[in-house]
Amino acid sequence: QQQVKQSPQSLIVQKGGIPIINCAYENTAFDYFPWYQQFPGKGPALLIAIRPDVSEKKEGRFTISFNKSAKQFSLHIMDSQPGDSATYFCAASIEGGSYIPTFGRGTSLIVHP
Amino acid sequence: NAGVTQTPKFQVLKTGQSMTLQCAQDMNHNSMYWYRQDPGMGLRLIYYSASEGTTDKGEVPNGYNVSRLNKREFSLRLESAAPSQTSVYFCASSDTDRGTNNSPLHFGNGTRLTVT
Numbered sequence: 001q002q003q004v005k006q007s008p009q010s011l012i013v014q015k016g017g018i019p020i021i022n023c024a025y026e027n028t029a030f031d032y033f034p035w036y037q038q039f040p041g042k043g044p045a046l047l048i049a050i051r052p053d054v055s056e057k058k059e060g061r062f063t064i065s066f067n068k069s070a071k072q073f074s075l076h077i078m079d080s081q082p083g084d085s086a087t088y089f090c091a092a093s094i095e096g097g098s099y100i101p102t103f104g105r106g107t108s109l110i111v112h113p
Numbered sequence: 114n115a116g117v118t119q120t121p122k123f124q125v126l127k128t129g130q131s132m133t134l135q136c137a138q139d140m141n142h143n144s145m146y147w148y149r150q151d152p153g154m155g156l157r158l159i160y161y162s163a164s165e166g167t168t169d170k171g172e173v174p175n176g177y178n179v180s181r182l183n184k185r186e187f188s189l190r191l192e193s194a195a196p197s198q199t200s201v202y203f204c205a206s207s208d209t210d211r212g213t214n215n216s217p218l219h220f221g222n223g224t225r226l227t228v229t
Contacts, residue, residue, distance in 0.1 A: 009153065034217055043117070043203050043220030044156070089155065100146075100171070101218065105155035 003027055004092050006104025013080055014112050021075045021107045023090035030092035033073050034101065035064065038087040047088070048075075080111045115139055117221035119204050125227045126194045134189040134224050136204030144209045145187035146218065147171075147179060149200040156203070162187055163209070194228045201225050 005024045013019045023033075034049035050057045050064040050073065057064045061078040077084055087108050091101040117138045126132055138145065147159040158171030162181040176198060178190045187206075191198060205218040 006155075036218075041222065043205070043222050044218075045220065046217040049217065100158060100161060103156045105153065 003102045004090060004104045006090050006107060008107060009105070010108045010110075012110045012112065015081060017080050017111070019077050019080055019084075019109055019111070021088055021090070021109070022072065023074065023092075023104050024070075024072045025092050025102075026071065027092070027094075027102075028071065029094050030102075031095050032093045032101075033064070033066065034091050034093075035062075035075050036089040036091065036103075038089065038106075040086075044087075044089055077109075080109075082111045082113050085109055085111050117204055117206055117219050119202075119221035119224050121224060122222070123225050125229065126191075127229055128195060130194050131190070131192050132194065132226075133191075134202055134204075134226075135186070136188065136221060137186045138204075138206040138219070139185065140206060140208065140219065141184070142206035142208045142216075142219070143184065144207045144216075145181065146205040146207075147177075147187070147189045148203045148205065149173065150203060150223070151200050159189065159202075191226075194226075196228045199226060199228045 035047045036044035037047040038044040048059045048062050052068050063076040066073045087106045089106045090104040093101040120135045143164050146161040148156045157173045160179040162168045165184045168179050180188045202224045205220045207216040207218050
């Protein structure tokens with residue numbers, strides 16, 4: 001059973017575009033939602049994270065939008081650059097419960113110059 | 114500060130051979146994890162260790178064993194490799210002693226394993 005569903009599996013945009021990656025979760029107990037960025041040949045690294053007490057969080061060109069009632073959250077990359085080309089994973093976990101995050105299956109993003 | 118270090122970076126095995134993947138972290142984290150990454154499947158947890166001396170199965174533990182040698186090191190062993198274990202293996206650690214369970218994971222750069 002896939003508890004965190006991520007879409008799309010792949011995404012191609014032009015430089016300057018705004019790619020959007022969506023994730024949906026089932027377990028309403030999840031209360032921490034990080035996004036990881038992975039470059040080819042490297043391990044994933046934390047990009048940005050949000051808790052459900054806010055609906056949006058921005059860090060530089062990266063924004064997480066969170067919709068608690070719909071059980072969905074998404075990553076927006078403003079003014080995307082070729083250097084943003086990577087695989088992005090969403091995840092969810094429960095504070096006070098298991099410390100094991102549940103990952104989405106990843107989105108491969110290509111930003112063309 | 115090296116973070117999480119995995120060795121080897123690449124390995125080719127024949128079916129039935131055994132090997133141990135090594136992982137060490139220098140961040141004094143109490144929790145460590147082994148994941149495998151396959152195309153279209155994302156990151157799947159093999160085993161994890163919440164603290165020195167404890168290990169637990171994850172989503173895909175069959176065919177693997179682990180050892181939490183000390184707080185720094187967490188190894189993954191394939192006793193009899195199979196082609197289905199061809200994958201990229203990632204070790205990760207997190208600081209779950211901070212009073213919150215939502216410490217991010219810090220990953221190594223992976224071991225690319227091919228079993229023929």
